Amino acid sequence: MGPVPIFVLASASPARLQTLRSAGLDPLVVVSGVDESQVAGVPPAELALALAELKCAAVLDRSEVPDGALVLGCDSVLDLDGVALGKPDDAADAVSRWRAMRGRSGVLRTGHSLRDTSSGRVVSATASTTVRFADVTDAEISAYVATGEPLHVAGAFTVDGLGGAFVTAIEGDFHNVVGVSLPLLRTLVADLGHAWTDLWAASARQG
Template identity: 45%
Template sequence: MKQSPPFVLASASTARLKLLKTVGINPMVCSSNFDESQITETNPLKLVQILAQCKAEIVAQNYQDCLVLGCDSVLAIDGQIYGKPDSPEQAIARWQIMRNNHGTLYTGHALLDGKKQKTLLSCGVTKVYFADIDDHTIEAYVKTGEPLKCAGSFALEGKGSVLIEKIEGCHSNVIGLSLPLLREMLQKLDYSIQSFW
């Protein structure tokens, strides 16, 4: 395993940054400011991989000899795709659908290796089961502002954790970045996670 190049996170997400730091990766951070509305893909798995790749490619233009990681997450319930809510009212309406229900959280990962001119795409998939909560609890949670910053209108690493019954699959994937998946992607590029320690 070779020494890894400098690592760049193509995201402004503090949750993703915290996850990387937890496992010893202290990345440079550069938000892509990519306009997601121009992508109209309706398959959630394909959608998040396309968005992750677009974000990583924009940032990689300025970090050519680095590893650049782009990510994107959506929640799908009954065939409907949910990203970040546009308003508190939308977050409340979504939670009324989500409560006592389950959804699938997709997180696309695009890892670009500038030195090797290689791009790896992958997607983490986790099933999330939501608690049967009343309208008062939903409104109180939305008032905290936390759901407005998150795909699916909840943060597993925050107050939203008490509103989740259980998850099936990778928990860090729900936060925005699957750490086991990242380890595998690094290995495929002949790098190791411990080279960042």
Template identity: 40%
Template sequence: MIPVYLASSSPRRRALLEQVGLPFTVVEPRVEEEMDEQLPPHRLVEKLALRKASSVARQLTGGLVVAADTVVVLGDRVLGKPADAAEAISMLSLLAGNVHEVYTGLAVMEPPPGRRVVTHERTRVRFRPLTAEEIVNYVATGEPLDKAGAYAAQGLGAIFIAGIEGCYFNVVGLPLARLATVLQEFGLNLLRLSRENGVLPA
């Protein structure tokens, strides 16, 4: 099997790859997540994902690198990870009672000068109205502080979500259906891999 390297320090992305039974090695990218707000959101996340994948690919001589980057978009505002609790409160106050979009850029590439595929997924998320007390109490848990948009759909933040249109796993940080389709372009079929190698989700 082709060795797969995940260019991410995110425990959520690691858990999702484990969920679909894909063996992988984590190699953290050496990049700064700089937000270029001049780019449309889908191009921004593609650029950031490609930058992460390229950083890791340069350290390798073979295999396949998978990288992703996620942002939350409300109107014309791009929300990345909050810098502190105050910014998390501000972000959640904006999202409360509104519909926002989650974009994840996905980059899969062979170490240079190999092939690469860069794409993205978009999901619409509707938050129910939130009280100031709910927001403050949620931020006090610490969960929002390393999450794009200051919430975790797979965690306690789930109680704020009134509806989702599109890929749920995209909101968590890695659109699995799109990833499976891209991996097939590189000769990796997740269903066949699990069956042939006995690599099955827990």
């Protein structure tokens, strides 16, 4: 077993960063800046994975990424009736989405692309979690959108913030809804020949 790699998160998502930190990692954040509009016309699961792969690839040559790092790109979309819903365009779009989502279920799909820069190997997969939304009122939708929270997240909702009260059930990995599936990531890390628990030690040394 070689040296434990530095873990790099190619995402600006505070929720992803906090999830990884709570799981014992201390990622170096290098924001990809990928134009997400460049991928279109594909099913939600494929879209999430394609964007995750683009985000991972976009930071590989950055000077901030140390040699031998593990680089993770992630992207999430809400699959509602086969339509991929990312971040809403504006408040009106968020209101419209919630009126369509309330009382129904959608599938939160998060693409994960993990590259070992020392070997050049990359492993990718999509995690899917079913989310049941409460039958919220128009007044609740308006108040929620007015907070600004749903404007910055895929599917126009959070499960770990103000939107948590509007989610009645989750089938699958909770962390995937937040933005990164920890069980899937553990598997991807192992596929690249590293031990998940070693990353805890790497986190402690970085701290």
